[in-house]
Amino acid sequence: MSADDRQSELAREHKERQAQRAAEQSAKSRRNTFIGAGLAVVVVAGGIYAATTLVNRDSSSPVAAESSPSPSPSASASVLGELEPSATPTKTGPVSCTYKRDTSDVPMKYVGMPGAKPNMRLKTMTIATNHGNIVIDVDPAVTPCSVNSMAFLAKKNFYNNTKCHRLVTPEVSGLFLLQCGDPKAKADGKNPTDGQGTAGYVFRDEAVGAVPYTRGVVFLTQPQDAAGQNSSQFAISLSDENAQIEPQFSVLGMVRSGLEIIEKVAKDGVIVNDDDITGDGGSTAPKNPIIIKQVTLR
Incomplete structure (x- = not known):
């Protein structure tokens, strides 16, 4: 079998799996939408697509943020992975990051704003975490303002003792990822504002589409139809199937070690929040909590 034939066969098998999954979800008569300041996944007849939604957030007055100029190195040559980038930064010169206050009415923990x-x-x-360490390779040459934000929040102990509020599993949504970074999340499967919390500031997108969101990719999350509203929340992809997600999130890095920690927790199941599934708020949390003790960047 030629490489082209094999690729076509894999594509066909992938579409068949999508159709089967969609049929199974339809049989359960429920619309699987995961809402928050992170990933919202909708299972539809034609396959799976992704969007971001923030419950009770006023989308008519988005908060802008920017950094200038953007860096020039290609993501394919960085620690973000060996995948061929579909979009890379184009400008050169010194990097200066701009962060702006988040004026929306959502839960937040403000500890100041990062330097430029x-x-x-x-x-x-x-x-x-309470289950062990997750080590992520980052590259400021590709996403300088994203890494700068994480480093600032880490030094401020922003993430200490916070809970990862959403564990999305294939059985529930068709995708597989962990979402963390909401400082006010209770991760109990009941709190309607889980997934809305921010660090009280926002900043622009970086390296969107640089690599697919395959297993190990770490990306920032933001509200539906938003741009430049990244803050403290991030997601860790646990499956190559997540490559289906439409490129719209800033890539932060690649997991070097620790994915098995999340996968082990996933085997314990999730608290299925009906409000989360129907798109009304809250989140589907891991039954076995994942608590961030500390985040460090070196």
Whole structure:
């Protein structure tokens, strides 16, 4: 079988799996929409597509943020992975990041705003959890303002003792990922504002579409139809099937080690929040809580 034939066969099998999954979800007579300041996944007859939605957020007055100029290196040559990028930064020159206050009416924990000049020497982000460490390779040459924001919040102990509020599993949504970074999340499957919390500031998108959101990719999350509203929340992809997600999220890095920690927790199941599934708020949390003890960048 030629490489082209094999590729066509894989594509056909992928479409068949999507159709089967959609049929199964339809039989359950429910619309699987996951809402929050992160990923909202909708299972439809033609397959699975992704969007972001923020419950009770006024989308008519989006908060803008920017950084200028953007860096020039290609993501394919960085620690973000060896995948061929579909979109890379194009401008050159010194990087200056701009962060703006989030004026929306959502839960937030404000500890100040990062400085304009990012540390371009940072290489790793370690998330210490109650289950062990998750180590992520980052590259400020590709996403300087995203890495700068994470480093600032980490130094401020912003993430200490916060709970990862959403665990999306294939059985529930067709995708597989963990979402964290809401400072006010209770992760109990009941709190209607889980997934809405921010750090009280926002900033522009970076490296959107640089790599597919396959297993190990870490990306920032923001509201539906939004741009430049990244804040403290992020998601960790646990499956290559997530490559279907439409490119719209800033890529933060690639997991070097620790995915097995999340996968083990996923085996314990999730608290299925009906409000989350129908798109009214809250989140589907892991039954076995994942608590972030500390985040460090070096």
